[in-house]
Amino acid sequence: MKKSTIWILGIVMGLSFLSLLYLQVSYIEEMVKMRKEQFEENVGRSLAQAVHNLELVETKKYLEKDVAATERAAQLSQQFQGQHQSQSSGSVLIGSSDGSTISTFEWKTVINRPSSIPKEIISTGKNIPQTSRTLQEIVKERYIYQRALLNEVVYNILYTASDKPLKERVNFKQLDYFLNSELKNNGVDIPYHFTVTDRDNKEIYRCSDYEYDNEKVYSRLLFEKDPPAKMGFVNVFFPTMDNYIFSSVRFMIPSIIFTLVLLVTFIFTIYIIFRQKKLTEIKNDFINNMTHEFKTPISTISLAAQMLNDPAVGKSPAMFKHISGVINDETKRLRFQVEKVLQMSMFERQKATLKKKEVDANELVYGVTNTFRLKVENCNGTLDVALDADDPFIYVDEMHFTNVIFNLLDNALKYKKPDVNIHLKVRTWNESGKLHISIEDNGIGIKKENLKKIFEKFYRVHTGNLHDVKGFGLGLAYVKKIITDHKGTIRAESELNVGTKFIIVLPLFKED
Template identity: 45%
Template structure:
């Protein structure tokens, strides 16, 4: 047992006390700077660090030295951490920032999941609508062909009463119509597989436009439609795939006729710029809302017209046009006003080789 006449200075050195304190604090994971003092029962300081303060603004921790030495004068160790508040604030701030970051990540994940679900739902609805429209569009020519074939094959109808010329023309027209529907779907399928190969040659755009107008002469006559051409391009020759460029013009004309809620009046304009030709197709149709303008080039999308089958189609035409124009390194844009009509414009470069990346 230690004799009672030993003072604390004789039992513990300042260096030993600091080493022991530092080691114990680090063992507890505390690396903050600290101040300390050793006091007796009367509060008199016997050992202290250089910057120790008795100010009451610091939260001090106290422990008795040699607690089992009951016959000696009691001494008490006081320790405080001057930067404890900053440490606490920093720890809390880190936790708050981490919590906010985690919350934001969770919100973003949930939002993304909802977005994917809504997108999948939309795609499902679009594909269902496409299948319904395709079934309707294919059923009509198939039914007509079937009926005409039955009339031709019916032995009970005299040959002179069968109107073979009319039925033959009907079969040919409906076959072409059916083939055109199938071609549209096949074109998109080929493009989706990235297996499209353009057969490039020099094409006269003006001649292509005149041919396309001639192809629509019957439809225009049936709807009392008019087409006015303003072929102002001085250089109408471009390097392009003739079949696809023809389909581009035909699709734009087809839409201009289909989406007219009155007698169609269509203006087709061409002009040159420094690098190519611009073709514009303007109609006097029902127009397209700003909301739908951003969607009309999406695959399977069809502008609402009230009656599901009032305007026939698969929602592939403009999607096909956009993809083919871009395949020719061109551009397409549209301007439209509800109740006044729409203007679709395409730009095609003169030479494809100079536009390859």
């Protein structure tokens, strides 16, 4: 599958998952918003009804008080005037102007002062034309009197009650009962705390378990028809409001988690696909490089064997010695390449067996650079060595660490610029209680995107289909493995067309 096809499929699937996730999150946000609005509406309705019930109780209390006072006054009046009363009864016919009877009612009255009742309005069995008008006046007077009494009661309720302090007017236990009942009636069955404050926000009452955590407080005006100075507020706070609101969308959480798991799995799958594709490319590069690495010695050995079998070629002792030397050298070369691959396979399975001992890094670096100097000079290059480490002793495997320095120098020589004389700098120094070794060249350099991958197995910086640089891509992987097994670090600094610098950091040797 082409890389572009994988990218297209990945982008389409990724956008699909993200769109699904966005829709789910948007749906949850809308549900939470609706739930919150419904909650606020229910709380507002509950507060309004609770406050209304509280005001009704207060009105009923003062009304009952005034009625009781009136009844007591009436009883006292009856006891005082009972001896001066007279009773009379009879029936009254109410007729119209044409003499017809409209209605008849029986009456019984208790008269405190019988002489004050007009005799002309009372008759038995007779039509009285003016009776209707006279009774209307009596009813009107009675209505005016009762209305005056009612106004007095209302006045007492309005002004007598409002003159009292808010703390005396409100029964806080009763208010708590009303709040609890109305909230449950409106479907809000969660814990709440409340306070009562006056118009100036001065606290009048606080429930014992009140805890305020800077969350939203719902308020309602108490006695809103009273004068402004006599009003108050009931403030209700719900400590578990968020849990209550989000409880309605909890069923959506598993679907979001499942979608996220699918998204992560998809991303990981795409990563694996690209990694497998990369490994396939690395494998093909390795096969190509291995073919070219083995092809030259095999061809040389084959040519030497043909010369030995060709009767036309002279078989002098010098010729035999030369041909056998070529075969021996090429055989060693093949064995070295095979061992190199097998060695990396061994390192992959288990930790390498290292024979560590105390080594003078200055002497080791000097010996390696002195041996390598001939190769550099054959390329018309220069090799500068600065052994500035005052404490050069490290605890390493001498053979493997020597190979590390050789590999880094060999890489610098391989990747030199074809039209520029190579210049190598090798330096040792102490810093932060550790030994530092740097190997710097003025070669072709490495791109930034390739710099992080150069220590991977079989990785080689692509230079087209040219195979003028030999190797399997195992050299730097081997270097990284050895340095890590010695509890050290290695990093590369490079700039394209300028050069590359490798810096090794190792712990110093300490005698126990």
